[in-house]
Amino acid sequence: MDWMYSIPNLQKQMLEEGHIYFLTLDDEGNYIGYISVQPQGDHLWHLQKIYVLPQYQGLKVGKFMFLEALKYIKKIHPEPCVVELNVNRNNKAVAFYEHMGMHKDRQGDFPIGNGFYMNDYIMAINI
Numbered sequence: 001m002d003w004m005y006s007i008p009n010l011q012k013q014m015l016e017e018g019h020i021y022f023l024t025l026d027d028e029g030n031y032i033g034y035i036s037v038q039p040q041g042d043h044l045w046h047l048q049k050i051y052v053l054p055q056y057q058g059l060k061v062g063k064f065m066f067l068e069a070l071k072y073i074k075k076i077h078p079e080p081c082v083v084e085l086n087v088n089r090n091n092k093a094v095a096f097y098e099h100m101g102m103h104k105d106r107q108g109d110f111p112i113g114n115g116f117y118m119n120d121y122i123m124a125i126n127i
Contacts, residue, residue: 013038019048020072024065032056035065037073037083045073047085066100070127083127086110086120097123 013019017038024033033052040046047069052061073083087093089107098104105124109117 035069037069043081045083084124089119101125
């Protein structure tokens with residue numbers, strides 16, 4: 001957590017790697033979730049991160065953030081494009097993404113070091 005979400009790493013993601021973060025607040029102004037998208041090519045975007053605090057899960061906050069991210073991408077990239085994301089094959093979020101209109105495009109086992117792998121689906125949606 002310290003490495004991925006340190007101020008220098010977040011600045012690098014936004015200033016050098018093109019990540020765009022959206023923060024979601026509740027009615028009292030408390031941060032309850034975030035989503036990050038990144039352009040990956042002329043007509044390809046990657047949803048890098050999505051997180052909703054546990055007490056707000058199931059309240060359609062994730063759906064709201066996901067749809068807002070897609071709206072943003074369409075606003076700055078009106079041509080047809082694909083949005084992809086990686087999700088662990090055993091993660092219950094697979095059903096959420098399918099409900100949002102994504103499909104399992106492919107899968108892979110991606111080494112993350114020390115003999116560990118991310119066993120992911122790469123899900124996609126055309127917008």
